[in-house]
Amino acid sequence: MRRASAKPPRGRGEEIILRGTQLERGPCCLWCRGSTPNQRKHAVKPTSERRRPVTRGDVALHAGVSTAVVSYVVNAGPRNVAPATRERVLDAIRDLGYRPNAAARALKLGVSGIIGLVVSDNTNPFFAEYARAVEREAAGIDLSVILTNSALSASLEHQLVQKLVSRQVDGLLLASTDDDPDLESAKDAHIPVVLIDRAGPEEGFASVGVDFREASRTAVEHLIAHGHRSIGIISGLSGGTTTRDRELGWAEALAVAGLPEGPMVRVDFGRIGGYEAGRRLLALQDRPTAIYAISDMQAIGLLRSVHEAGVRVPEDLAVISFDGSAESEYSWPPLTAMRQPVAEMARAAIEALGDGMTGITAHQTFRAELVIRRSCGCDAPDDEVSG
Template identity: 55%
Template sequence: MTVKTGPARVTRKDVARYAGVSTAVVSYVINAGPKKVAPATEAKVLDAIQVLGYRPNAAARALKLGSTEMLGLVIPDNTNPFFAELSHAIEDAANDRGYALLLTNSNGSTAKERKHVRNLLSRQVDGLLLTSVEDEPYLDDVVTTGIPAVLLNHYRPSKLLPTVGVDLTAGARAAVEHLIWHNYENIALVEGMNTANTPDEREAGWAQALAAARLREGQIFTAPFSMEGGYRAGRRLADARDRPRAVFVSSDAQAVGVLRALHEAGLQVPQDIALVSFDASFQSAFTWPALTAMHQPTGQMAEAAVSALLDRESAKARNMVFPTDLVIRRSCGCRPE
């Protein structure tokens, strides 16, 4: 009886033999180091890999090194421009350290978030980055495995894990202070809500700025952190009996929806309603008018989070809080050059 077998698997030795180099040189080319390879030699190795159809065995490599060379990331929604930008920055930071990134979306669901966390941990990722939809996420599974993890986009300290985030209160307060500087008095808030339907620190910053200026608190319009949520809030804002003169919006994604609702209602921004948002993501520069917004330093946050996973010294900084900066455009009433 003849047993049919598939073609023999091409090995690193086969590539080395074809290219006329050592297996160590093949390894340097595949892993981009640790030693440099002359361009002509590298070209021969890459040509051998293509001709022979060589594919590195990631599973075997992981067993040999005791590392998958992968990090896991759970975010609420990668269609949100802020999370898209943050994910990209984390991928870059991970790649700079020789790690790949596995990205999952919880779609704002606690159940999906926990499922993704368990799935990534079962794949033995070398570190986990969690942007939770909860203020106090369930972390027992993470702690039990001993796999390094960081709470990302998390302002409050955690007793269990390092955290990386921005000062939401100070950022929101600065945003509203800029609106007050324009002499707007009736300033509303479009506020995002988490799964527990509890407000975050941006409401506190909004209220502090108004109190310091001795202005009464304006109306609050709650909505999900999405364009659709912002659109619905914007329609309520446009139809309000005592329509606000200005509004602080908790995220760029919501602000995009608010802008559409106001345009549909025949209102002009900033002539009828001025607007400042939070995030200053790449999308905020391309709305009309362009959004004045508090910028979150996604690059610095990503570097800090990846370092906290991979560097023991960095992990000692348990609560890493970054400042935000105001990016001035047209939606607030300014006319920047």
């Protein structure tokens, strides 16, 4: 068994990533043994190394023109563009592989050039990253974003939606605190709405989210592959579908493996909640050997309580979290996590707003990625911080 390092980390651990893959079960993680070359072959690169989508701003920079000029070329108006400039823009589009979509063009024909984004908790790094990704995508089609925070309050969320509607935004993205949000004002104003961070479809609205249940199964299966037979969960106080699906995925993975459900503690989604949950779990006479926390912030709070108790991670207790925000890279040890594809979901949400202007609504499901770092017990060697 490895000894806990007394030195602070030089950087984040090397990341190994799988897309919703079920690992074979065994006494140790197969990545540590290096015995699955086929899985290594199909692993994907960390998000920071993958090519991001080309935006209108990239084309403008490449061609040496403004984004407005790129819009005139793409949309064939409303202003004329000099032939030489037009050719330069078209060359940039070909060079960069830029693909303007009809939905985005429809959204751009709105009145205000502004979309609203309501998140449930702007102190959560996941939503902060989501907001940045939405702003990047919106900027690529010359839209501005008004960001608001409901602070986990359904009544405040309702007020914010009404205020954004009164400002005549061209579209609304909503991470709701409620499984059945009140959106009548947006409907009456014919403003397209896309529900983000959703577990499934909502009648009458487009929605975007990961398969929370599958992702949770993958996380717990990975802990089982390390030989853990007592796996607890830190869940949320919210009884919403996204929380329930994460709990169901945990329970299903244990049931398939013939294992009993470990202890469950429901707390808020922040660091304090995770810290308190950790203290309660560590006080158990028969405490679990592994814990699945359904948010990064809970896991980071858990790590503090564990360190204070003199319990080593992962030697004495393995930990996996959900979200895969940037903060999960810089905890100690770095957190193995199910990472949500934020950039891809933000792009899909913006495109869905454009579809909504033509009456098209659908639910888009994404798969979370298993990002393997140190907290689960895998032998991920230290690497330099990438930035």
